[in-house]
Amino acid sequence: MVNNIITLKTGGQTGEGIAIRTLKTEHQAVCQMLNVLEKSVLKLELTGQVPLSIFDDVLEFLTVFVDRCHHTKEEEVLFPLMVQSGLPAESGPISVMLAEHRQGRELIARFRENLEMLKNGNQAGQPALIEAARAYCVLLREHIQKENRTLFVLANTIFDAETQQRIYETFEEIEINKLGAGTHERLHGVIEHLVALTAAWPGGDAGPDSEGCSCSCAH
Numbered sequence: 001m002v003n004n005i006i007t008l009k010t011g012g013q014t015g016e017g018i019a020i021r022t023l024k025t026e027h028q029a030v031c032q033m034l035n036v037l038e039k040s041v042l043k044l045e046l047t048g049q050v051p052l053s054i055f056d057d058v059l060e061f062l063t064v065f066v067d068r069c070h071h072t073k074e075e076e077v078l079f080p081l082m083v084q085s086g087l088p089a090e091s092g093p094i095s096v097m098l099a100e101h102r103q104g105r106e107l108i109a110r111f112r113e114n115l116e117m118l119k120n121g122n123q124a125g126q127p128a129l130i131e132a133a134r135a136y137c138v139l140l141r142e143h144i145q146k147e148n149r150t151l152f153v154l155a156n157t158i159f160d161a162e163t164q165q166r167i168y169e170t171f172e173e174i175e176i177n178k179l180g181a182g183t184h185e186r187l188h189g190v191i192e193h194l195v196a197l198t199a200a201w202p203g204g205d206a207g208p209d210s211e212g213c214s215c216s217c218a219h
Contacts, residue, residue, distance in 0.1 A: 019078070020152045021117050022171060026070050027144045029191060033061050034137045035204035036194045039177030041130045042203040048126075054197070055115050055129075057190050062108055062136075071101050073171045078155065081167065085158045093151045100143045107136040127186050 037058050044050040048175075075098065083089045110132040117125025159167065175184055198204070 015161075016156050017161055017167075019159070019164040019167035019171065020155050022168055023070070023073065024148060024152065025217060029188065030066055030070070030140060030144065032191050032195055033058060035138055036191075036198050037133050037204075038137050039198045039201040039204040041133045043201050044126065045130055045200075052115065052119055053147060053189060054194060055111075059108070059112060059115065061187055061190060064179065064183065066140075067101075067108070069175060069184075072178055073174055075101065076174070077167060077170050079164075082151075082155060083156065087154070093146065093154070097138070097143070097151060098148065100139060100146075103139055104136060104143070107132050107139065111136065143200065174189075 036054070040050050040054050040058070079089075079094050079097070082094060087094055089095065111129060114125035114129035118129060138192065179187075
């Protein structure tokens with residue numbers, strides 16, 4: 001997927017390219033859904049009265065948009081290209097990012113398992129669901145900060161505008177192949193619905209432009 005795509009910058013040029021800007025914009029969408037998840041588990045903990053369909057929607061977003069699409073763009077395109085440019089694969093920021101992707105998948109599996117328990121009427125799943133959800137939110141917020149502040153800064157110094165355009169075009173192919181037509185738009189509609197639904201609920205203060213997410217580009 002990454003053959004014949006890379007051109008390195010010369011002369012110390014800087015600036016944010018379209019591929020990295022796209023990933024940072026996606027981070028904002030992730031942070032909005034993390035806010036929804038944090039509010040929902042707090043309300044579940046305090047009142048026990050949260051429609052489980054909210055967690056179904058959050059789980060779909062985290063599984064389909066975050067892992068299948070966003071993480072695939074990084075794991076199959078951006079990270080290999082950065083390794084080609086000279087960054088180590090087995091140590092440093094790329095190995096940390098990959099390890100955190102794996103941790104996230106493990107937490108999502110726990111979240112899904114305990115959500116199924118709740119949907120089957122087994123309230124024993126509630127504390128474990130809350131624990132997994134909160135651990136995932138902490139992990140992803142810290143992960144986003146590391147990418148935005150370190151890895152993406154490196155990528156912007158490594159790849160010229162032409163390469164970033166080719167990377168972006170490959171990202172678009174991944175969206176088509178991994179999500180299918182209309183899925184991206186539908187999932188963003190789900191975000192908007194859930195943000196509105198939970199707007200008055202307590203918690204989830206680390207918004208997409210806050211220190212808790214540290215995304216700097218508009219969504």
